[in-house]
Amino acid sequence: MRHSTTLCVRGYHLDVYGHVNNARYLEFLEEARWRFFEEQGVIEEITGEALAMVVVNININYRRAALIHEELAISTEITRVGNKSFIIRQEIALAETGEMIADTDGTYVLFDNKLGTSVVIDGEYKALLDRLRA
Amino acid sequence: MRHSTTLCVRGYHLDVYGHVNNARYLEFLEEARWRFFEEQGVIEEITGEALAMVVVNININYRRAALIHEELAISTEITRVGNKSFIIRQEIALAETGEMIADTDGTYVLFDNKLGTSVVIDGEYKALLDRLRA
Amino acid sequence: MRHSTTLCVRGYHLDVYGHVNNARYLEFLEEARWRFFEEQGVIEEITGEALAMVVVNININYRRAALIHEELAISTEITRVGNKSFIIRQEIALAETGEMIADTDGTYVLFDNKLGTSVVIDGEYKALLDRLRA
Amino acid sequence: MRHSTTLCVRGYHLDVYGHVNNARYLEFLEEARWRFFEEQGVIEEITGEALAMVVVNININYRRAALIHEELAISTEITRVGNKSFIIRQEIALAETGEMIADTDGTYVLFDNKLGTSVVIDGEYKALLDRLRA
Numbered sequence: 227m228r229h230s231t232t233l234c235v236r237g238y239h240l241d242v243y244g245h246v247n248n249a250r251y252l253e254f255l256e257e258a259r260w261r262f263f264e265e266q267g268v269i270e271e272i273t274g275e276a277l278a279m280v281v282v283n284i285n286i287n288y289r290r291a292a293l294i295h296e297e298l299a300i301s302t303e304i305t306r307v308g309n310k311s312f313i314i315r316q317e318i319a320l321a322e323t324g325e326m327i328a329d330t331d332g333t334y335v336l337f338d339n340k341l342g343t344s345v346v347i348d349g350e351y352k353a354l355l356d357r358l359r360a
Numbered sequence: 361m362r363h364s365t366t367l368c369v370r371g372y373h374l375d376v377y378g379h380v381n382n383a384r385y386l387e388f389l390e391e392a393r394w395r396f397f398e399e400q401g402v403i404e405e406i407t408g409e410a411l412a413m414v415v416v417n418i419n420i421n422y423r424r425a426a427l428i429h430e431e432l433a434i435s436t437e438i439t440r441v442g443n444k445s446f447i448i449r450q451e452i453a454l455a456e457t458g459e460m461i462a463d464t465d466g467t468y469v470l471f472d473n474k475l476g477t478s479v480v481i482d483g484e485y486k487a488l489l490d491r492l493r494a
Numbered sequence: 495m496r497h498s499t500t501l502c503v504r505g506y507h508l509d510v511y512g513h514v515n516n517a518r519y520l521e522f523l524e525e526a527r528w529r530f531f532e533e534q535g536v537i538e539e540i541t542g543e544a545l546a547m548v549v550v551n552i553n554i555n556y557r558r559a560a561l562i563h564e565e566l567a568i569s570t571e572i573t574r575v576g577n578k579s580f581i582i583r584q585e586i587a588l589a590e591t592g593e594m595i596a597d598t599d600g601t602y603v604l605f606d607n608k609l610g611t612s613v614v615i616d617g618e619y620k621a622l623l624d625r626l627r628a
Numbered sequence: 629m630r631h632s633t634t635l636c637v638r639g640y641h642l643d644v645y646g647h648v649n650n651a652r653y654l655e656f657l658e659e660a661r662w663r664f665f666e667e668q669g670v671i672e673e674i675t676g677e678a679l680a681m682v683v684v685n686i687n688i689n690y691r692r693a694a695l696i697h698e699e700l701a702i703s704t705e706i707t708r709v710g711n712k713s714f715i716i717r718q719e720i721a722l723a724e725t726g727e728m729i730a731d732t733d734g735t736y737v738l739f740d741n742k743l744g745t746s747v748v749i750d751g752e753y754k755a756l757l758d759r760l761r762a
Contacts, residue, residue: 234528234532236524236525236528237375237376237377237381237524237528237541238375238376238381238383238521238524238525240374240375240376241371241372241374242371242372242374242378242428242675243371243680243682244376247371247372247658248654248658248683248686249372249651249652249654249655249658250651252650252651252654253506253651256504256505256506256649256650256651257504257506260502260504260505264502269563273505273644278645280645280690280693281650281690282689282690283687283688283689283690284650284686284687284688284690285685285686285687285688286685286686286687287684287685288682288683288684288685288686291682294376295537368662368666370658370659370662371658371662371675372655372658372659376541377546377548381524382520382524382549382552383517383518383520383521383524384517386516386517386520387517387640390515390516390517390638390639390640391638391640394636394638394639398636403697407510407639412511414511414556414559415516415556416555416556417553417554417555417556418516418552418553418554418556419551419552419553419554420551420552420553421550421551422548422549422550422551422552425548429671505643505644505645505649506643506644506649506651507643508642508643508644509639509640509642510639510640510642510646510696511639512644515639515640517640562644
């Protein structure tokens with residue numbers, strides 16, 4: 227399953243070079259993840275009081291700067307579910323031409339807020355993530 | 361009592377016009393307030409688990425755009441303590457010349473997190489704020 | 495003319511109190527203004543190479559904190575066009591109930607990038623703003 | 629050469645989990661890089677009108693969440709200078725205990741603003757970066 231959403235680059239997203247600032251892309255990616263989980267109806271399950279989704283690594287390639295007024299298409303996909311972590315791949319492209327702006331693999335764990343530790347991804351957790359992958 | 365602090369404009373503070381974005385100034389002002397309360401040793405008292413300082417109005421004049429690499433001097437002062445709210449006046453100027461960048465009056469209330477409501481500013485609350493004014 | 499748009503509060507919009515941070519609201523309001531001008535087809539005219547729309551004052555009331563997952567409805571309206579400046583009124587309400595979150599009057603000038611100064615609002619400038627008001 | 633600087637976590641840096649948001653760390657890291665280049669007196673050389681330093685990859689590990697009022701120590705070091713790109717390693721630790729919060733390798737190119745392309749890192753460019761490494 228590959229979720230797609232769009233957003234438009236505004237003046238307040240840019241930095242001194244007239245490019246979207248590198249930190250701002252992470253907000254774009256987070257926005258896309260929330261929309262994905264919202265559409266799947268799992269926001270409460272995956273980021274509620276009991277459980278949090280916590281990022282442990284982000285590896286992001288900046289391919290080409292995004293500029294003001296450009297419409298960006300962001301895809302979000304869970305590409306791997308391991309024992310302790312899972313990978314979400316996200317790509318930001320120009321909506322009009324498909325030209326790649328940035329792509330990233332993020333590694334996440336599920337964190338049990340009561341136990342104060344990350345959980346092994348099996349049972350219902352694995353079922354949930356597998357459902358989001360399928 | 362008038363607290364002063366400085367910070368430097370960076371590339372990621374700017375927007376498409378090459379100016380510090382209007383929203384970013386509010387972060388500069390919040391940073392200056394935290395430094396003021398930290399220096400006075402009242403962060404726990406004023407923004408801890410029991411009590412929160414909540415903004416109810418901000419009136420900000422943007423006098424001149426701040427540009428990259430400029431060093432800004434931010435002053436913070438409690439100028440009025442009323443029954444239900446208090447005013448913090450903050451000014452952002454160029455550190456070198458004193459030229460005014462922005463000035464603001466912010467109106468704040470003290471919010472009791474357990475009661476879920478703002479409190480009347482008397483007794484120890486009034487004493488605390490008066491101490492910060494003096 | 496009153497433009498309306500919505501956006502959803504995400505985890506990265508919040509601050510230590512679990513409320514949307516006061517600076518973040520200004521980004522929400524800027525996003526709504528861009529959408530308004532985009533819908534009217536005047537982004538190039540009003541914020542292009544020749545002319546910039548520059549904020550000189552923001553007066554914002556924070557009525558009630560916005561919380562995670564709440565959908566916000568933001569209205570944007572030019573309420574007054576003067577000789578030297580114009581007022582944009584914006585209101586942020588809960589989309590579901592209409593409960594007011596924040597409301598603001600912003601004062602803006604039109605800045606001629608070549609002349610390096612703000613312009614008198616007459617002729618084509620006044621026509622443009624009056625068109626956006628009607 | 630390893631540059632060190634500190635900054636303090638404030639309420640507006642956090643997100644819904646009470647942790648510094650993952651995007652905000654990139655602003656902390658950018659702030660530290662500017663301070664490094666400023667201290668070395670190379671801001672104009674390295675990020676001026678002629679030349680820009682552009683990030684092409686960031687690989688960041690989030691080790692432990694940073695919390696409100698924690699003071700962070702950020703180290704910045706150019707660890708490799710190649711033909712076409714160079715690596716800046718940055719680490720964010722708790723100032724008090726040295727406990728690691730996040731660490732990152734960022735890959736950067738030098739971009740010639742007139743040519744509109746990244747440059748081969750030799751001659752004066754290599755000398756500049758080698759000087760910053762030494």
